[in-house]
Amino acid sequence: MSTYRVRGKGRVDASKPIVFTFDGKPYTGLKGDTVASALLSHGVHLMGRSFKYHRPRGAIAAGSEEPNALIGTRRSAGRFEPNTRATVQEIWEGLETNSQNKFPSLKWDVGAVNDAAYMMFSAGFYYKTFMWPRSFWDKVYEPFIRAAAGLGVSPTEHDPDTYASRNLYCDLLIVGAGPAGIAAAREAAGKGLSVVLVDENAEMGGSILSEPQAKIEGKTSWDWLSDELADLKAAGVKLMTRTTAIGYYHENLIALVEKLTDHLPTLPADTPRERMWRVRAKQVVLAQGALEKPLVFHGNDRPGVMLAGSAQTYLHRYGVKVGNSPVVVTSHDSAWYAAFDLQDAGAYVQAIVDTRAQVRQDLQAEARSRGIPVKLSHTVTATGGRLRVNNVRVNPLSGTNVGAGQWIKCDALLMSGGWTPSLHLFSHTKGSLAWDDDLTTFLPKDTPEDCVITGASRGLWGTEAALRDGATRVGEALAKLGVEATATEYTVADDRTGSGVMMRELPTDRSPGKAKAFVDYQNDVTAKDLRLAVREGMRSIEHVKRYTTNGMATDQGKMSNINGLNIAADALGKKQPQVGLTTFRPPYTPTTFGAFAGYHRGEHFEVVRKTQIDAWAETQGAVFEPVGQWRRARYFPKAGETMDQAVTRECAATRASVGIFDASTLGKIEVVGPDAAEFVNRMYTNPFLKLAPGKCRYGLLLGDDGFIRDDGVIARVDENRFHVTTTTGGAARVLNMMEDYLQTEWPDLNVWLTSTTEQWSTVALNGPNAAKLLAPFVEGIELTEEAFPHMSCVNCTVAGYPARLWRVSFTGEVGFEINVAAPYGRDLWEKLWEAGQQYDITPYGTETMHVLRAEKGYIIVGQDTDGTVTPADAGMDWAVGKKKDDFVGMRGLKRPDLVAENRKQLVGLLTEDNSWLEEGAQIVFDPKQPVPMTMRGHVTSSYNQGTTGRPIALAVIEGGHSKMGETVYIPMPDRTIAAKITGTVFYDPENSRLKI
């Protein structure tokens, strides 16, 4: 038996010892222990170092609100988690845990020098200390901040665990399985409702687990609890333990994180580590209870200083005495019971120090009967002990005067500043709070959500009150669900109720400027910091918070917010409600990235769209690139080829004979209906009304602001049917835009729009031998210049498959695009591939496609245009119908800025020294001007591997169209490159190669 374990106490299993390690040293705990309770059972209070000052710290609480006892937990490589609260982590055989923020060891820590330099790290120190000299920033300050920043260390390996997510719809969700939550569940159970009761702890029961003395309905509280939970389960209530409600979102959507394996010694197969539940509940009951407030005094952070209620929990739930000779300091009745219970468990309570002059007679009598010295109207002004509290300085109070101090030896100091209702989830609902002067705390008021709040969360105290309130308040939710509530009246004997007063910093006889009286333990914020922030001009609580970082740590100010507010309000000379509370935000407790990511990781992070031909490209060793969500073959390297070499070869082969390209990713929209031509004519700049069936036309799509949005070839399949293509990445956007105009501006047009992108496989053949290769496969049309000229389309049969065959070119060569039903794409491709061997057919990817089109000056929307380019800017006025009444963007093109002189216009660039330009490089007219230079445009496309024998580039340049032949300059870090402005067509300007 460990030294501090109390035989016969607690809910741990004394017959099941478990060995785990802390900082490499093995410790034995019992089944049911947390790391904190097991360490405390060995008298180990020192569990970590604080973030800023590296002060020694121990567990101050027993639950998820713990700010100090943060540890790293390790199961195996990759299964390491920093900043785990030792008060929550259950032990299992072989668990490895480590303390944080220490070097070289927890007991001897170099960083503790920060503690001595306390004055330097006061409120706002980030803003003050590192201001000057400026030259220190790179070499001294930033490395120092980076080394000191961050809580714990990050895992270095890939997380091998899996995380799940689920949706759940229910009638009633109850958050918190303490007395109020259980009573609420009882009212709702067995009434045909789907009811879910969740609790973040391993066991349900809340405060009942720490109050075995109470008798509920004639049973011991623990018997009552197990009977009640069994009944609820039998009645169909879904009970979820180790499940934290981390956030309350709009319309009763609550996120739950269920921890499934962190408490298990061996991982079950195929079980996720955590499961995120998105619960949409018709009604919600919040029964999150209350959190105990620390008292604020010099040395209130020494290991061994702990919340009195938590000491109770360690005793009753885990059978652990947190000390043999504790002192209790309090301003609330509840801590007196901690003193009594510890005394009864064999400890010698050295004193109960209460700041109040008047305390209930029955409490004083109980203390007397146990021989515990009582000091009313006393304050605590200091504690002593290096790594563990070993004495406490107690001073009498008379009015505001603090008398002479007296040191009392102790091995633990239990404090209570009263209780703060837990309003986190209630605040997530945008619920309003009301200040209660009697309880000196905020209480819940109204919420826009379908939710009620009950029990200690609304300031009630004692098991009976919580039970009755839970049973009553749930009635409101049940009524809305159409169920009558009974509001069971519970009777509890040996219930513990009480009251107290609110304290700011405890009165002291010491200089308040030197006091290290902590308010936020995790961020090392003291009362002095808060007052300094107010003195330095912070007026809003939100500013005080950010300047001091009070409440900004991973515990979200569960302990510090109210104490911080009380002190800031006092410094500001205002009442608390006038100062206001900072906003609570989800998640309630730190949550793993895994839980949020769920299944969306690795290959499942985003959808990868693949064409029918993708697998063929893979077998050919293609290098892929993402385009939108598509995976496209970028180039097909032969053994030992670089990208440049491969692309040069692919370009040359296509121009010399024939290249084959997978164009299936192009967006495709089928526009059908009696008004289809009218619709396409209104959407696109080009005239489409007179386009004959069997013909294709290039189309430019503008926004109503006149700027280019998309482009593509549009085929009129028949009188009332158009096959519209869009850019690969723009398909969804274009369809949305078309739907918008069709549904809301022109609902009179009789047109249907259908996305057909994935219905077609599109194989493009380009090159002088394309027609020769394709002709034997085609039935229904002769591939001659006369029968099937450039920009024609036809429904025919290709390789036995029904096809939409187009004669179009994005390369400047004779080109065909063969559209067949998607599943036939691979077979068609392979047949062409086989037959193409006699022509040295070459597959090419997007990179070669880019080069070939750039040589012809064909733009890529989104690369050569950026949302501020008009057709005229792009040199494509020819694509704008001059006789049209209206099209989207027509009026926009006449806006003053769009017809202004000196717009940036698309031109070609040829460097004087034949060097390659960086895409995105800025262009200037005068390279000798002082920096910053006036930038006149930028390079939009630039290639080195083409068939023109020299690098080419496209660029947008101010007034570029009237500057042909002029020289511009591209300043780069190492030199300035001169380039001549040219037209955008670098290859075959006569389009002679488009002829069969």
Place this chain on the structure above:
Amino acid sequence: MIQIHCPYCGETLPELEFAYAGEAHIDRPESPSAQTDEEWAEFLFMRQNVKGPHFERWRHLHGCGRFFNAVRNTITDRFYITYKAGEPRPDLATLLEEDNK
């Protein structure tokens, strides 16, 4: 996550199915070419940017695909009403009054 009632489907469904589509009741002029530069700029760019009840458009993108109108409070995200495109703009005072009941 808010839930939105699609007036075409008649179902109240999670926000993820919908896409926001800007302020409602801005009609594209019948003959844009007749618009002055000021009028056209007003149509293209000027929006209410309301703090409070806002007339706006949504599209049931992953459902029926229809655009519809809604009145949503931009502070609370509360939807007072959704209605089909082309239906008249509801009276705000009446809506708020009904909502208060």
